[in-house]
Amino acid sequence: MLKFPTGLSEQVVRDLSAAKKEPLWMLNYRLKAYKNFIKFALPDFGPDLSFIDFDKICYYARPTTRKVSSWKKLPKKIRQTYDAIGLPEAEKQYLAGVGAQYNSEIVYQNLKAEWEDLGVVFLDTDTALHSHAELFKQYFGTVIAADDNKFAALNSAVWSGGSFIYVPRGVRLDVPLQAYFRINLANLGQFERTLIIADEGAEVHYVEGCTAPIYSTDSLHAAVVEVIAKRGARVRYTTIQNWSTNVVNLTTQRMLVEAGAVGEWIDGNIGSKLTMKYPAVILAGEGARGDILSLALAKSGQTQDNGGKAIHLAANTSSTIISKSVSLDGGVCAYRGKIAIEPTAANAKTSTTCDALLMDEKSVSKTYPTNVIKTADASIAHEASVSRIGDEQLFYLASRGLPAAEALSMIVNGFVEPIVKNIPLEYAAELNRLIDLDMTGALR
Amino acid sequence: MSKLRIVGLSVASADGHKILEDVSLEFAAGRRYGILGPNGSGKSSLVNALMGHPHYKITAGKILLGKEDIAHLPPDEKAQRGLFLGLQYPVEVEGVSWADFLRVALARQAGNRADFYEILNDLRRHASDLGFKNFDPDRDLNVGFSGGEKKRSEILQMLALRPRFAFLDEPDSGLDIDGAAALMAKLAKLDWPASLAVVTHNPQTLQSLQPDVIYVIKNGRLAASGGEPLIARLQSGGFKDL
Structure with a gap:
């Protein structure tokens, strides 16, 4: 196992990029992002993050096993881990392609042959950087820039693994693409980077589920997910996050939705000690639609600070946000939402529903909606409810x-x-x- | 085992307010009962406390099923022993389909191997008899049901669960005259040897049921009990003479 020392410095970024034999542009991108990370303050909203000790985190670890193309070729120990979470069975049933992440790097990839014939690319992001250099460079960092926020900057500096998907024009995948993620080292940050491009009229559903074993010290997960739904495309991204309760999950995920396209986030947060995640849709073209379904469950010692953002930039765009949260045994759920309707977005429609369920007296639910409406003809609906289990x-x-x-x-x-x-x-x-x-x- | 005996039961509200005192009643298999009383007499509290509603506390007395005192068992264990309470105001449960709920409830009955598909078919027939026009078992449990639909939904659940001791709290409230008549007709000919008790403030409700025994609860006590002559007396004189 190749493992870097803990802590982050310019040298660590250089070593990481060198270990991956990356092109110069990516090294420079990482270095610039690293400077942003150092410069930026922690978010000025939401839960306190000052407890994170960035010096105690390992920013890169790689299993000695190289990528393999079939299940049987995986090392026995890794196979057992995945057997325990039921991956092969799931695959047998209906998975079309599987990417399984073991300590920051994809070791297993499989994509059905007929899709390869259609020109679909489903790779780990590191491989795609080399094998699909032009496509990669064209879209990487275009939806979430390296100076977007402190944790997006951190991810941009030290990213490793994640999924890269390209679905060519007009290709419709009716079976979801799936990836399983797993953190296996204590104090190992996981900074996967996912980039999904659905070309004009394409359709894809990507599913990502996370499980994690328990360890003794905090583990940081700061992913970046960029999705581009080009004209008339349809993308659905489903995540069920069940990190162990010492993981801090600070993920930036955003979807650019072009004219006539549909972008959907389905976001379930069950685990982690603290999750801050606000899937966003940028409705950039006429008639674009964005839907966000968010589910959170917070138990004792857990904070789920989730929500959604819909940014309307074009006419006749519509967005729906449905958030459901359950707090029990002292758990804290917060809904943080933002709706922006820009002057260019005539006749925009948006509706937000957030329902919270409190299981007992000591559990907490909070709601922070923000609406910035710059048109006169927008249709805006907002419903919120908090109920106690009766x-x-x-x-x-x-x-x-x-x-x-x-x-x-x-x-x-x-x-x-x-x-x-x-x-x-x-x-x-x-x-x-x-x-x-x-x-x-x-x-x- | 085929008798449920309530012996010297006293009930208080959760905050300690006395509601019932020293009430003794008996319910036997195959017989029909009316539990009558003016509004606020404690008759509804009686059946809710009997079932284990958390807003009530049994402060004294026993509820004997055979030799077992089930007074302080949780509601699910009472249900599993064959008790059933049809609520006056059935609650709504979002996201849980009526049929799924019933299927789970049936599955919790020891030894019940009935075919759920057949049960649902029977229920569709019963629903039509009861004038439940839009009965759809896939709808969420009681969500968006009208007052009358909720009451009919309770009866349908009872018909599926076939309890040994059924208590129905004001089953006809929220129904029009025809609806109430259809419901009472259905209750009058249950096809299993249930003990059936109907709680009501209106003696007329009981006419078609022809109860074997009437219990009158007034001011938290058993004020009278008896057979048919008692109904006639209540119909002419009301509760004030008791």
Whole structure:
């Protein structure tokens, strides 16, 4: 295992880029981003991040195993890890392509042959930098710049791994592309970088699920996800994040949606100690549509600070944000949303619904919506509700024979159902099981 | 085992306010009961406390099922022993389909191997008898149901669960005259040997049910009990004479 010392410096950035044999432009890009990272302050909103000790984080680790093209060729230990989370079975059922990340680098890639024939590219981002240099350079950093925010700058300086997807004009993938991510080293930051380009009229659904084992010290995850939906394209990006509760997850993800295109984020946050993530859609072309479905579950010691942003730049654009959060056992959920309708966005439509469910007295729900509307003809809807699990509801289900834990998980699963019904079946089942487990614990 | 005996039951609200005192009643398999009383008498509290509603506390007495005192069992265990309470105001549960809920409830019944598909078919027939026009088991549990639909939904659940001791709290409220008549007709001919008790403030409700026994609750106590003559007396004189 090649592992860098902890801490970040210009030299670490240079070594990292050299170890990956990157072209000069990428090294320069990283160095510039590193300067931004040093210069920028921590975010001036949301939860306190001052506890993060950037000197204690390892910014690059690489398994000694090189990438392999088939499941059987993976080292036994890695196979066992993935067997434990059910990856091969899932693949057998209906996965089309799989990228599995083991310590910051993709070791396993598989894409169905017929899609390769169609010109679809599904690679780890490091490989794509070399194999699809022009395409990569054309789009990399165009949606989220290296000076966007401190953590996007950090990712731009030290990124490693992630997925690169290109779907050519008019190609429609009706089966989702999936990637599994896993952090295996304590104190190992994971800075994956994902870039998805759906060319004109293309369609793609990308699914990313995360699980992580428990370790003793904090682990930082700061990803950047850039998505480009060109004219008439349709992109859906689904993430279910279940990091162990010592991981801090600070991810910037944004989608550029061109004329007539549809961009969708489905964002589930179950794990981590702290997640700050606000998927954004930039509706840049006439008639573009952006939908954000967000689900958060915060238990004791967890803060889920999530939400969504919709930036309307063109006429007849529309956006929908639906956020559902469940706080239990002292967990904190915050919804942070931004709707911007620029003067160029005539006849824009936007609707936000955020519902919070509080399971007990000590849990917390907060809402921070921001609307900046610069047109006179926009249609804007906003609904928010906070409900407490009612003992009337629990009694009702119990009186028909359901034990308390089962009644509780039925109510919570019912509450999140509008989001869950939009995610692939196996993830939905996994999510429902997680909620069942949490509810059993909640009653102790 | 085929008798449920309430012995010397006292009930208080969660904040300690006394609601019922020293109430003793008996319910037997295959028999029909009316639990009557003026508004605020405590009759609704009685059946809710019986089922284990968290807003009520049983402060004294026993609820004997055979030899077992089930007074302080949680509601789900009472349900699993065959008790059923049809609520006066059934609650809404979003995202949980009516059918899924019922399927889980049935699955929790020991030894129930009934075919759910057949049960649903039976329920569609019952729904039509009850005048439940838009019965759709895939809808969310009680969400957006009208008052009358909620009451019919309770009866349909009871018909599927086939409880040994059913208590229905004001089952006809929210229904029009025809709806109430259809509901009472359905209750009058259950096809299993249930003990069925209907809570109501209106003696007329019970006419088609022809209850074997009437219990009258007034001011938190059992004020009278008896057979058919008692209904006639209540219909002419109301509760004030008791």
